[in-house]
Amino acid sequence: MSGETIVKDALDAKSTDVFAGRVVRKDLVRQVKVGANVPVYVLEFLLGQYCATDDLVAIETGLRLVNATLAEQFVRPDEANKVQALVKERGRYRIIDKVKVRLLETQDKYWAELVNFNHRFVHIPERYVRQYERLLEGGVWAEVELEYIPDEHTAGVIRPFFIRELKPIQLASFDLDDYRRRRSEFTTEEWMDLLVRSVGLEPTGMEWRLKMH
Incomplete structure:
Protein backbone atom coordinates (compact mmCIF):
# COMPACT_ATOMS: atom_id res chain seq x y z
CA MET A 1 0.00 0.00 0.00
CA SER A 2 1.47 3.32 -1.07
CA GLY A 3 1.64 6.50 0.94
CA GLU A 4 2.80 7.32 4.45
CA THR A 5 2.08 5.02 7.35
CA ILE A 6 -0.81 6.17 9.50
CA VAL A 7 -0.20 5.74 13.23
CA LYS A 8 -3.44 5.26 15.12
CA ASP A 9 -3.82 6.23 18.76
CA ALA A 10 -6.33 5.31 21.47
CA LEU A 11 -8.91 7.82 20.20
CA ASP A 12 -8.76 6.38 16.69
CA ALA A 13 -9.23 2.88 18.07
CA LYS A 14 -12.13 3.96 20.27
CA SER A 15 -13.93 5.84 17.50
CA THR A 16 -13.53 2.87 15.15
CA ASP A 17 -15.03 0.61 17.81
CA VAL A 18 -17.92 2.87 18.85
CA PHE A 19 -18.80 3.95 15.30
CA ALA A 20 -18.06 0.60 13.70
CA GLY A 21 -18.22 0.74 9.91
CA ARG A 22 -18.56 4.53 9.88
CA VAL A 23 -14.99 5.69 10.44
CA VAL A 24 -13.00 6.01 7.23
CA ARG A 25 -9.36 6.78 6.57
CA LYS A 26 -9.27 9.62 4.04
CA ASP A 27 -5.93 8.45 2.63
CA LEU A 28 -7.63 5.22 1.55
CA VAL A 29 -10.39 7.20 -0.17
CA ARG A 30 -7.75 8.97 -2.24
CA GLN A 31 -6.15 5.66 -3.20
CA VAL A 32 -9.39 4.19 -4.52
CA LYS A 33 -10.67 7.36 -6.19
CA VAL A 34 -7.62 7.54 -8.45
CA GLY A 35 -9.18 4.93 -10.73
CA ALA A 36 -12.90 5.32 -10.16
CA ASN A 37 -15.33 8.11 -11.10
CA VAL A 38 -17.51 7.42 -8.09
CA PRO A 39 -19.05 9.78 -5.49
CA VAL A 40 -16.81 10.07 -2.44
CA TYR A 41 -19.52 8.94 -0.01
CA VAL A 42 -19.92 5.71 -2.01
CA LEU A 43 -16.20 5.04 -1.61
CA GLU A 44 -16.37 5.88 2.09
CA PHE A 45 -19.28 3.47 2.56
CA LEU A 46 -17.36 0.62 0.94
CA LEU A 47 -14.17 1.42 2.84
CA GLY A 48 -16.17 1.46 6.07
CA GLN A 49 -17.40 -2.03 5.23
CA TYR A 50 -14.10 -3.57 4.20
CA CYS A 51 -11.25 -1.48 5.65
CA ALA A 52 -12.36 -0.50 9.17
CA THR A 53 -9.36 -2.15 10.83
CA ASP A 54 -5.81 -1.48 12.02
CA ASP A 55 -4.43 -4.58 10.31
CA LEU A 56 -2.42 -3.61 7.22
CA VAL A 57 -2.92 -7.00 5.56
CA ALA A 58 -6.67 -6.77 6.14
CA ILE A 59 -6.67 -3.25 4.71
CA GLU A 60 -4.89 -4.46 1.57
CA THR A 61 -7.45 -7.23 1.22
CA GLY A 62 -10.25 -4.74 1.86
CA LEU A 63 -8.99 -2.40 -0.84
CA ARG A 64 -9.04 -5.24 -3.34
CA LEU A 65 -12.62 -6.02 -2.31
CA VAL A 66 -13.61 -2.36 -2.69
CA ASN A 67 -12.16 -2.22 -6.20
CA ALA A 68 -13.80 -5.53 -7.13
CA THR A 69 -17.16 -4.36 -5.78
CA LEU A 70 -16.96 -1.12 -7.75
CA ALA A 71 -16.01 -2.97 -10.93
CA GLU A 72 -18.90 -5.41 -10.58
CA GLN A 73 -21.70 -3.38 -9.00
CA PHE A 74 -21.26 0.33 -9.73
CA VAL A 75 -23.46 1.25 -12.70
CA ARG A 76 -21.95 3.68 -15.16
CA ILE A 169 -25.20 4.40 1.26
CA GLN A 170 -25.99 8.01 2.05
CA LEU A 171 -27.64 8.85 5.34
CA ALA A 172 -31.25 8.22 4.34
CA SER A 173 -32.57 8.68 7.86
CA PHE A 174 -31.05 9.88 11.11
CA ASP A 175 -31.39 8.05 14.42
CA LEU A 176 -30.75 10.76 17.01
CA ASP A 177 -31.09 8.38 19.96
CA ASP A 178 -28.46 6.07 18.47
CA TYR A 179 -26.15 9.03 17.85
CA ARG A 180 -26.56 10.23 21.43
CA ARG A 181 -25.87 6.76 22.78
CA ARG A 182 -22.63 6.49 20.83
CA ARG A 183 -21.63 10.06 21.69
CA SER A 184 -22.01 9.28 25.40
CA GLU A 185 -19.12 6.82 25.11
CA PHE A 186 -16.71 9.77 24.76
CA THR A 187 -15.61 12.42 27.22
CA THR A 188 -16.02 16.05 26.18
CA GLU A 189 -12.29 16.31 25.47
CA GLU A 190 -12.26 13.11 23.41
CA TRP A 191 -15.26 14.26 21.41
CA MET A 192 -13.71 17.64 20.67
CA ASP A 193 -10.49 15.98 19.53
CA LEU A 194 -12.46 13.60 17.33
CA LEU A 195 -14.32 16.50 15.69
CA VAL A 196 -11.06 18.35 15.05
CA ARG A 197 -9.45 15.24 13.60
CA SER A 198 -12.47 14.55 11.40
CA VAL A 199 -11.86 17.79 9.47
CA GLY A 200 -8.24 16.87 8.78
CA LEU A 201 -6.47 18.64 11.64
CA GLU A 202 -4.42 17.11 14.45
CA PRO A 203 -5.66 18.22 17.89
CA THR A 204 -2.58 17.03 19.81
CA GLY A 205 -0.91 20.07 21.35
CA MET A 206 -3.77 22.45 20.50
CA GLU A 207 -5.12 24.69 23.22
CA TRP A 208 -8.82 24.35 23.99
CA ARG A 209 -9.60 27.82 22.63
CA LEU A 210 -8.01 26.94 19.30
CA LYS A 211 -10.00 23.71 19.08
CA MET A 212 -13.20 25.67 19.62
CA HIS A 213 -12.42 27.80 16.56
Whole structure:
Protein backbone atom coordinates (compact mmCIF):
# COMPACT_ATOMS: atom_id res chain seq x y z
CA MET A 1 0.00 0.00 0.00
CA SER A 2 1.47 3.32 -1.07
CA GLY A 3 1.64 6.50 0.94
CA GLU A 4 2.80 7.32 4.45
CA THR A 5 2.08 5.02 7.35
CA ILE A 6 -0.81 6.17 9.50
CA VAL A 7 -0.20 5.74 13.23
CA LYS A 8 -3.44 5.26 15.12
CA ASP A 9 -3.82 6.23 18.76
CA ALA A 10 -6.33 5.31 21.47
CA LEU A 11 -8.91 7.82 20.20
CA ASP A 12 -8.76 6.38 16.69
CA ALA A 13 -9.23 2.88 18.07
CA LYS A 14 -12.13 3.96 20.27
CA SER A 15 -13.93 5.84 17.50
CA THR A 16 -13.53 2.87 15.15
CA ASP A 17 -15.03 0.61 17.81
CA VAL A 18 -17.92 2.87 18.85
CA PHE A 19 -18.80 3.95 15.30
CA ALA A 20 -18.06 0.60 13.70
CA GLY A 21 -18.22 0.74 9.91
CA ARG A 22 -18.56 4.53 9.88
CA VAL A 23 -14.99 5.69 10.44
CA VAL A 24 -13.00 6.01 7.23
CA ARG A 25 -9.36 6.78 6.57
CA LYS A 26 -9.27 9.62 4.04
CA ASP A 27 -5.93 8.45 2.63
CA LEU A 28 -7.63 5.22 1.55
CA VAL A 29 -10.39 7.20 -0.17
CA ARG A 30 -7.75 8.97 -2.24
CA GLN A 31 -6.15 5.66 -3.20
CA VAL A 32 -9.39 4.19 -4.52
CA LYS A 33 -10.67 7.36 -6.19
CA VAL A 34 -7.62 7.54 -8.45
CA GLY A 35 -9.18 4.93 -10.73
CA ALA A 36 -12.90 5.32 -10.16
CA ASN A 37 -15.33 8.11 -11.10
CA VAL A 38 -17.51 7.42 -8.09
CA PRO A 39 -19.05 9.78 -5.49
CA VAL A 40 -16.81 10.07 -2.44
CA TYR A 41 -19.52 8.94 -0.01
CA VAL A 42 -19.92 5.71 -2.01
CA LEU A 43 -16.20 5.04 -1.61
CA GLU A 44 -16.37 5.88 2.09
CA PHE A 45 -19.28 3.47 2.56
CA LEU A 46 -17.36 0.62 0.94
CA LEU A 47 -14.17 1.42 2.84
CA GLY A 48 -16.17 1.46 6.07
CA GLN A 49 -17.40 -2.03 5.23
CA TYR A 50 -14.10 -3.57 4.20
CA CYS A 51 -11.25 -1.48 5.65
CA ALA A 52 -12.36 -0.50 9.17
CA THR A 53 -9.36 -2.15 10.83
CA ASP A 54 -5.81 -1.48 12.02
CA ASP A 55 -4.43 -4.58 10.31
CA LEU A 56 -2.42 -3.61 7.22
CA VAL A 57 -2.92 -7.00 5.56
CA ALA A 58 -6.67 -6.77 6.14
CA ILE A 59 -6.67 -3.25 4.71
CA GLU A 60 -4.89 -4.46 1.57
CA THR A 61 -7.45 -7.23 1.22
CA GLY A 62 -10.25 -4.74 1.86
CA LEU A 63 -8.99 -2.40 -0.84
CA ARG A 64 -9.04 -5.24 -3.34
CA LEU A 65 -12.62 -6.02 -2.31
CA VAL A 66 -13.61 -2.36 -2.69
CA ASN A 67 -12.16 -2.22 -6.20
CA ALA A 68 -13.80 -5.53 -7.13
CA THR A 69 -17.16 -4.36 -5.78
CA LEU A 70 -16.96 -1.12 -7.75
CA ALA A 71 -16.01 -2.97 -10.93
CA GLU A 72 -18.90 -5.41 -10.58
CA GLN A 73 -21.70 -3.38 -9.00
CA PHE A 74 -21.26 0.33 -9.73
CA VAL A 75 -23.46 1.25 -12.70
CA ARG A 76 -21.95 3.68 -15.16
CA PRO A 77 -24.44 5.51 -17.39
CA ASP A 78 -22.88 4.22 -20.61
CA GLU A 79 -23.27 0.63 -19.38
CA ALA A 80 -26.98 0.81 -18.51
CA ASN A 81 -28.11 -1.57 -21.26
CA LYS A 82 -25.40 -4.06 -20.35
CA VAL A 83 -26.40 -4.08 -16.68
CA GLN A 84 -30.10 -4.40 -17.53
CA ALA A 85 -29.20 -7.45 -19.62
CA LEU A 86 -27.21 -8.90 -16.71
CA VAL A 87 -30.25 -8.60 -14.44
CA LYS A 88 -32.37 -10.36 -17.07
CA GLU A 89 -29.88 -13.17 -17.68
CA ARG A 90 -29.04 -13.84 -14.04
CA GLY A 91 -32.50 -13.30 -12.61
CA ARG A 92 -31.06 -11.39 -9.66
CA TYR A 93 -28.18 -8.94 -9.60
CA ARG A 94 -26.78 -6.47 -7.08
CA ILE A 95 -25.86 -2.93 -8.17
CA ILE A 96 -24.83 0.42 -6.70
CA ASP A 97 -26.85 3.33 -8.08
CA LYS A 98 -28.80 6.43 -7.14
CA VAL A 99 -32.42 5.59 -6.31
CA LYS A 100 -35.30 8.06 -6.57
CA VAL A 101 -38.94 7.32 -5.78
CA ARG A 102 -42.13 9.03 -6.97
CA LEU A 103 -45.82 8.38 -6.41
CA LEU A 104 -47.81 7.77 -9.59
CA GLU A 105 -51.26 8.64 -8.33
CA THR A 106 -53.11 7.27 -11.37
CA GLN A 107 -51.85 3.82 -10.37
CA ASP A 108 -51.78 4.41 -6.60
CA LYS A 109 -48.24 3.07 -6.70
CA TYR A 110 -44.69 4.08 -5.88
CA TRP A 111 -42.12 3.68 -8.65
CA ALA A 112 -38.37 3.75 -8.20
CA GLU A 113 -36.02 5.31 -10.71
CA LEU A 114 -32.48 3.93 -10.92
CA VAL A 115 -30.58 6.84 -12.40
CA ASN A 116 -27.49 5.27 -14.00
CA PHE A 117 -29.40 2.04 -14.66
CA ASN A 118 -31.62 4.30 -16.79
CA HIS A 119 -34.99 2.91 -15.77
CA ARG A 120 -37.87 4.88 -14.23
CA PHE A 121 -40.36 2.08 -13.59
CA VAL A 122 -38.79 -0.25 -11.04
CA HIS A 123 -41.04 -1.87 -8.44
CA ILE A 124 -40.09 -1.00 -4.86
CA PRO A 125 -41.59 -2.30 -1.59
CA GLU A 126 -43.47 0.47 0.20
CA ARG A 127 -41.65 -0.30 3.45
CA TYR A 128 -38.49 1.26 1.99
CA VAL A 129 -40.38 4.41 1.03
CA ARG A 130 -41.71 4.74 4.57
CA GLN A 131 -38.35 3.90 6.15
CA TYR A 132 -36.18 6.19 4.00
CA GLU A 133 -38.05 9.41 3.27
CA ARG A 134 -35.13 10.87 1.33
CA LEU A 135 -36.00 8.50 -1.49
CA LEU A 136 -38.85 10.93 -2.16
CA GLU A 137 -36.65 14.01 -1.69
CA GLY A 138 -34.13 13.78 -4.48
CA GLY A 139 -33.05 10.20 -3.90
CA VAL A 140 -30.14 8.39 -2.26
CA TRP A 141 -27.25 6.26 -3.40
CA ALA A 142 -27.76 2.67 -2.37
CA GLU A 143 -26.80 -0.95 -2.79
CA VAL A 144 -29.75 -2.54 -4.56
CA GLU A 145 -30.58 -6.16 -5.27
CA LEU A 146 -32.71 -6.36 -8.40
CA GLU A 147 -34.88 -9.21 -9.62
CA TYR A 148 -36.19 -9.72 -13.14
CA ILE A 149 -39.71 -11.13 -13.55
CA PRO A 150 -40.52 -11.10 -17.29
CA ASP A 151 -44.28 -11.64 -17.07
CA GLU A 152 -45.09 -8.90 -14.56
CA HIS A 153 -47.69 -6.45 -15.91
CA THR A 154 -48.74 -3.13 -14.38
CA ALA A 155 -51.50 -1.08 -16.01
CA GLY A 156 -51.18 -3.27 -19.10
CA VAL A 157 -47.43 -2.69 -19.48
CA ILE A 158 -44.63 -5.16 -18.72
CA ARG A 159 -42.51 -3.83 -15.83
CA PRO A 160 -40.05 -6.64 -15.06
CA PHE A 161 -37.56 -5.01 -12.65
CA PHE A 162 -38.10 -5.37 -8.90
CA ILE A 163 -36.08 -4.04 -5.96
CA ARG A 164 -35.79 -6.93 -3.51
CA GLU A 165 -33.29 -5.36 -1.14
CA LEU A 166 -32.15 -1.78 -0.65
CA LYS A 167 -29.31 -0.64 1.59
CA PRO A 168 -28.74 3.14 1.58
CA ILE A 169 -25.20 4.40 1.26
CA GLN A 170 -25.99 8.01 2.05
CA LEU A 171 -27.64 8.85 5.34
CA ALA A 172 -31.25 8.22 4.34
CA SER A 173 -32.57 8.68 7.86
CA PHE A 174 -31.05 9.88 11.11
CA ASP A 175 -31.39 8.05 14.42
CA LEU A 176 -30.75 10.76 17.01
CA ASP A 177 -31.09 8.38 19.96
CA ASP A 178 -28.46 6.07 18.47
CA TYR A 179 -26.15 9.03 17.85
CA ARG A 180 -26.56 10.23 21.43
CA ARG A 181 -25.87 6.76 22.78
CA ARG A 182 -22.63 6.49 20.83
CA ARG A 183 -21.63 10.06 21.69
CA SER A 184 -22.01 9.28 25.40
CA GLU A 185 -19.12 6.82 25.11
CA PHE A 186 -16.71 9.77 24.76
CA THR A 187 -15.61 12.42 27.22
CA THR A 188 -16.02 16.05 26.18
CA GLU A 189 -12.29 16.31 25.47
CA GLU A 190 -12.26 13.11 23.41
CA TRP A 191 -15.26 14.26 21.41
CA MET A 192 -13.71 17.64 20.67
CA ASP A 193 -10.49 15.98 19.53
CA LEU A 194 -12.46 13.60 17.33
CA LEU A 195 -14.32 16.50 15.69
CA VAL A 196 -11.06 18.35 15.05
CA ARG A 197 -9.45 15.24 13.60
CA SER A 198 -12.47 14.55 11.40
CA VAL A 199 -11.86 17.79 9.47
CA GLY A 200 -8.24 16.87 8.78
CA LEU A 201 -6.47 18.64 11.64
CA GLU A 202 -4.42 17.11 14.45
CA PRO A 203 -5.66 18.22 17.89
CA THR A 204 -2.58 17.03 19.81
CA GLY A 205 -0.91 20.07 21.35
CA MET A 206 -3.77 22.45 20.50
CA GLU A 207 -5.12 24.69 23.22
CA TRP A 208 -8.82 24.35 23.99
CA ARG A 209 -9.60 27.82 22.63
CA LEU A 210 -8.01 26.94 19.30
CA LYS A 211 -10.00 23.71 19.08
CA MET A 212 -13.20 25.67 19.62
CA HIS A 213 -12.42 27.80 16.56
